Amino acid sequence: MADARTTELKHRVEARRKELEARLHELAADTSASSREAADRVRESLDDLRDQAVERWEELSQAARARLDEWLRRTDKHVGAQSGSSTG
Numbered sequence: 001m002a003d004a005r006t007t008e009l010k011h012r013v014e015a016r017r018k019e020l021e022a023r024l025h026e027l028a029a030d031t032s033a034s035s036r037e038a039a040d041r042v043r044e045s046l047d048d049l050r051d052q053a054v055e056r057w058e059e060l061s062q063a064a065r066a067r068l069d070e071w072l073r074r075t076d077k078h079v080g081a082q083s084g085s086s087t088g
Contacts, residue, residue, distance in 0.1 A: 020078045
């Protein structure tokens, strides 16, 4: 079973993924060049997460946790850093 820190990280990652998907949907409605560029950056962030796909959270290594924490920090800018995530 996953420890509390891993469970919290899982919830943060899943919430961020949903935020990014919603942001991508918003950007798709805007045809401006800046929105297309922003959408590309959001897609790239989602692709980064897919590349780190976690199937067994209970077996998540320290290195994988660190990569996911870094991914969350990098993606703050795509959602306006409104989630206020912290890494305890």
